[in-house]
Amino acid sequence: MSTISAGGRQQVFAPLPISRWGHTWRLLLVLAISAAAWVEAAIWQWQHLRAWFWADLGVGIASLVLAHWRRRFPFTVALVTNVATIGSFSSGGPATLTLFSLATRRRWREIVPITLVAMAAGLVSLRSAPGSQEDDLIVTGPALVAILGVIVAWGMYVGSRRELLGTLRERAETAESEQAARVAQARTSERTRIAREMHDVLAHRISTVTMHAGALTYREDLTAAQMRATAEVIQDNARQALVELREVLGLLREEPGDAAPERPQPDATDLDALIREAMTTGLRVSPTIQVDTSGVPPTTGRTAYRVVQEALTNVRKHATYTAVSIDVTGSPGEGLRVVVSNRLPIGQPAHDLPASGLGLIGLRERVELAGGRLDREITPQRDFVLSAWLPWPA
Structure with missing residues (x-):
């Protein structure tokens, strides 16, 4: 020795x-x-x-x-x-x-x-x-x-x-x-990121499809035009879900050329389109965006987009008939603040989906990785408030 x-x-x-x-x-x-x-x-x-x-x-x-x-x-x-x-x-x-x-x-x-x-x-x-x-x-x-x-x-x-x-x-x-430990950690982080991305993409679309399919199932007073419009919404969201699923699965491919998504990832400039889409599906949304979304950094804007998307998905799944308010404020140097609130429903809808809790957990990880923080609370007025602060460098 x-x-x-x-x-x-x-x-x-x-x-x-x-x-x-x-x-x-x-x-x-x-x-x-x-x-x-x-x-x-x-x-x-x-x-x-x-x-x-x-x-x-x-x-x-x-x-x-x-x-x-x-x-x-x-x-x-x-x-x-x-x-x-x-x-x-x-x-x-x-x-x-x-x-x-x-x-x-x-x-x-x-x-x-x-x-x-x-x-x-x-x-x-x-x-x-x-x-x-x-x-x-x-x-x-x-x-x-x-x-x-x-x-x-x-x-x-x-x-x-x-x-x-x-x-x-x-x-x-x-x-x-x-x-070897770094490789294993990188693989775990990548799998977590992909799982979070799949949840953000698919949960939003599937919840919309589920809500409208539930309406077709339990509403007997719909006219033929209303049924056709609802079916078109289901078709469009199902097709969009397939497209976005294909983009996310592209991250799992081994070839460098296939690993990049085919479309640019959403950012703060896509918030208006996301809110309009939610309103066309029947949600009552009152947005207040007091920032120039074109000046928000891509990483911060993408995280803010996912916060609003996850909040709307949860409203669609668990509080379909309640009004939603979205406030986006902030400035360079002070950070970007996103607050989404809605009134808690009385009772549960018949087509309600089981709550997994994974969406908010993944959202919190995403926000913390971006250097921000995520809070949620229920006010005495029975409002569910989801607020996120994200860094916005001067």
Whole structure:
């Protein structure tokens, strides 16, 4: 395991798994180091003390096997293999590998004692080597210190590089996770926007169709001309609903060219047409528009249009026979205020639709996304008042 300090806390990175080639060249290097350290002593042992030869070989093989667990128990394995070099020259390769592996952890409280043990074991081993002289330590001693220094320094460099790669890998994974979260959030926002758009478009048309269809069902005193006119209104609104549904569904297409609506989205300049259309369907509307709708920003005007449209839709669904007043006031710098009020009906019409509540929820989200606020209240005079304030920059 590799560690790195970040912001006062320790981040731990698991070492990457070693490939088959990595195991191979490490094994070859260990065997080469052991052979170089043991070759002269092995000849002497075979000729003069064969029991030492076999013991040296057995301890070296055991150290090589023990080095396999150097990543799981780095300190213990490094200590055992380096102590084994006191009487086993063939353990030099495994001892070098375990010391190097320990140094990659970059923990001085582990590196310093094991390095001192390795130095002491190396000096004892050199002193007990066949044919060694006391004067030889003057040369081999500094050489041993230099070799151990190179092993530790190289191991710390490799450990530092592993920590750097681990940090970069963690950052890349974090960036991918954040990107996936942003994509999911964008998809959710887009679905919510499309659902809100479909509600704004279809609820207005379907409520008009439902109201007039209900009139045809329950009114028995209509003349042929009145029935024909009502049927024309139903036909026109049904056709318009299909057209607007096709425009909204175009947002779901994957091709960039098909994703844009075929007609410009409504804005404040379309409020007059929306109110006239509502009046032709039988609603009693008293509009008061005291602003220059052509100067309202597109986003603000589109939101104001949806506020009035949703209010008229709710009146048509739940309070068909009540009068509606629409007040649009404001100025640049002060904001745009839209107030729609109607008297609550006594009783419920026979063709009333169930209230879902999703329209006002979606409308509130739309207004808040535009930087405004939406309020609704019922006055003591039994008036339902829907008011919205929208930003209008100076």
